[in-house]
Amino acid sequence: MPEKTGYDVLVLGGGVAGCVLATRLSEDPSRSVCLVEAGPDYGPDRAKWPAKALDARVLPRDDVWEKQSAPYRIRAKVVGGSSCVNGCWHTWGSASDFAEWAALGGAGWSADSLGQFRRIVAEKMRLRAIPASELSVWSSSSLAAAAELGYPEDADMSAPGVGPGYGCPPVNAIGDLRWNVAFAYLDEARSRPNLRILSGATVNRLVLADGRVTGAEVDLAGEQVTLTADTYLLSAGTYGSPSVLLRSGIGPAEHLAEVGIRTVVDLPGVGANLVDHSCLVLPLTPTAELNAALLAKEEAGDLYASQVAIKAATEFCDEGAWDLHLLPTAGAPLFGTLPRGRYEVGIAAFLMKPASRGRLRLRSADYGVGPDIDPALFTDPDGRDLAVGRRGLELAAELAASAPLKAWASPRDETRPQDASDEHLRSRAGTYWHPIGTCALGDVVDGDAKVQGVENLHVIDASILPTIPRSNTQLPTLAVAEMLAGRLANR
Ligand SMILES: Cc1cc2nc3c(=O)[nH]c(=O)nc-3n(C[C@H](O)[C@H](O)[C@H](O)COP(=O)(O)OP(=O)(O)OC[C@H]3O[C@@H](n4cnc5c(N)ncnc54)[C@H](O)[C@@H]3O)c2cc1C
CATH class of the missing domain: 3.50.50.60 (FAD/NAD(P)-binding domain)
Structure with a gap:
């Protein structure tokens, strides 16, 4: 038919x-x-x-x-x-994000209006908090490190936030079912x-x-x-x-x-x-004890690479907001593979309000040919994104050097972010998707x-x-x- x-x-x-x-x-x-x-x-x-x-x-x-x-x-x-x-x-x-949208789209796009729909979505998507029992030792140590460095605890990161803080973002998962x-x-x-x-x-x-x-x-x-x-x-x-x-x-x-x-x-x-949230990663070398603890967690079927986010603010950030997500991660590599029992560990600094703008163009009128996508990460003419990225790496290094985390891993590269060239940093750019x-x-x-x-x-x-x-x-x-x-x- x-x-x-x-x-x-x-x-x-x-x-x-x-x-x-x-x-x-x-x-x-x-x-x-x-x-x-x-x-x-x-x-x-x-x-x-x-x-x-x-x-x-x-x-x-x-x-x-x-x-x-x-x-x-x-x-x-x-x-x-x-x-x-x-x-x-x-x-x-943050409130300022929604104020930007409401200025262009009207009241329906405001923090209050979208906040109502956020609640409906949270229920439909069955958002759940991460219990302490699910945390890897790297994640629980990251929470301790953030507290030690004075970040306030953010009990529900899916709710409106008032500034920097740390916590475990809720997930749309029933147990481990996506x-x-x-x-x-x-x-x-x-x-x-x-x-x-x-x-x-x-x-x-x-x-x-x-x-x-x-x-x-x-x-x-x-x-x-x-x-x-x-x-x-x-x-x-x-x-x-x-x-x-x-x-x-x-x-x-x-x-x-x-x-x-x-x-x-x-x-x-x-x-x-x-626009995409660009990122730079501080790679770390895990200790044998961390690898062993992660392997035990993996064997228990309970290993998530990222469970903790820290909202941080640099000097470039608006008052009352944050311009970085710092993500301490430890798990199987996202790209490539490692032998069993060895894990990729690091702290990623994501730019949450980047200034760089990219673009998408067609390569052909043929729908079978994928578009030409240029995210243009870290290309804003004033170089603000690179400055925020460098600061993000410094804050990541500060976390890595805290007592709870330095027991488990150490920086792989001793070059200070301030000394890394722009080109070197751009070559390491990633995104949050x-x-x-x-x-x-x-x-x-x-x-x-x-x-x-x-x-x-x-x-x-x-x-x-x-x-x-x-x-x-x-x-x-x-x-x-x-x-x-x-x-x-x-x-
Ligand atoms: C790897 C990855 C990890 C991410 N992690 C998170 C996270 O943890 N938390 C979070 O909040 N966000 C995350 N995101 C981002 C989030 O998933 C997106 O913001 C969201 O899915 C956007 O929804 P959308 O409807 O715009 O697009 P999509 O969900 O991508 O849907 C677009 C759909 O359109 C279809 N489509 C495209 N072109 C055509 C065509 N020509 N004909 C027919 N169909 C077409 C596609 O196949 C696709 O199914 C992640 C994204 C990726 C890729």
């Missing part, structure tokens, strides 16, 4: 935001909704999921867009999106007759006429189909959503001409303003997430966050999706 093509709402991208949108909008049985996702749909039966995707202790790398790629490009390709491959951490930003967004949201909606889920379906581009989208061209398991709807919600993520807009002729005219695409709406913000901003509120979408110049098209995912919050990005993305889903449902 040919695929049904006409719906009230098409949700294009079945990740973190897309699952919320499809679930919320199909609550009204009179509204037909179709969720379109390029990756597989493993469904509600846990037994059909790959074991690694269910294991909250690891970051799986199977259902991703590019198996071989620069680490910052890792992005999931599966119903449930990056919640199926991520670290399961939930933290929340409670991804497909389980948390979509499963309750799967049996609704007004919801269709199309997996293995890659959105090529949107077709526009007279300022409206008239169809979405989709590769459905090799067959080209055009799906139609009254309203189109693009939720393909920070790398996927601008790619679809650009292929549809919505973006900077100059760039579209370079790749041979006719401009339909000249929107310079599409693909611009890419929190890209945002490529379809930013204010530049590309309005407060209702409607794309400027197109009547019936909204973008709802991490790409519309206009400035990066001082937090991990899953919780704010979910809260924004809940807020906007409510608005669309009530129209």
